[in-house]
Amino acid sequence: MAGSHSLDLAAGRPHGSMPGVCVRLVAALAMAFTVWAAEAGAEIRVNADGYAINGFDPVAYFTAGRPVKGRHGLSATYKGAKYAFATPENRARFLKNPTKYEPQYGGYCAFGVAYGSKSDIDPEVWEIVDGKLYLLINPGTMSIWKKKKRSYIRTADKAWKSIIEPSK
Numbered sequence: 001m002a003g004s005h006s007l008d009l010a011a012g013r014p015h016g017s018m019p020g021v022c023v024r025l026v027a028a029l030a031m032a033f034t035v036w037a038a039e040a041g042a043e044i045r046v047n048a049d050g051y052a053i054n055g056f057d058p059v060a061y062f063t064a065g066r067p068v069k070g071r072h073g074l075s076a077t078y079k080g081a082k083y084a085f086a087t088p089e090n091r092a093r094f095l096k097n098p099t100k101y102e103p104q105y106g107g108y109c110a111f112g113v114a115y116g117s118k119s120d121i122d123p124e125v126w127e128i129v130d131g132k133l134y135l136l137i138n139p140g141t142m143s144i145w146k147k148k149k150r151s152y153i154r155t156a157d158k159a160w161k162s163i164i165e166p167s168k
Helices: 021-041 088-096 109-112 139-147 149-164
Strands: 006-008 011-016 072-076 081-085 120-131 132-134
Touching: 072 088, 072 109, 081 088, 109 139, 109 149, 120 139, 120 149, 132 139, 139 149
Parallel strands: none
Antiparallel strands: 006 011, 072 081, 120 132
């Protein structure tokens, strides 16, 4: 059939004219890599409204010992991301020492980062380890994470550098 493209799986070779298909495949792969590289440069995970941690208060994890939704009218911008706070005191604490309260790995799932991926998070699935906030994607991941968290953290620390600086 003229103009059709198929693959002879038994012979492992294409039927028909493949140059156009190959060009389109290479272009698609190049585009996908470009999108991945551009995304890899982003350091802070934000939601559609530009809020880190989906609008949860980063300080509350430390002070209240639980996730607390921040108020959008009570926010601060750090590294290009907006952080929402439940109280003016939490906002002041964050502004005084943001690195103490910001989530690790730009707020991406710590377990995913250990595997080289920038994955979404559930702000209610978290842990503070050695004074640092780690967010995870779901309770199932948390159960795996807890078994070898220090190992995952060491791996994620190394992987994060490659994720945010892919060319190095």
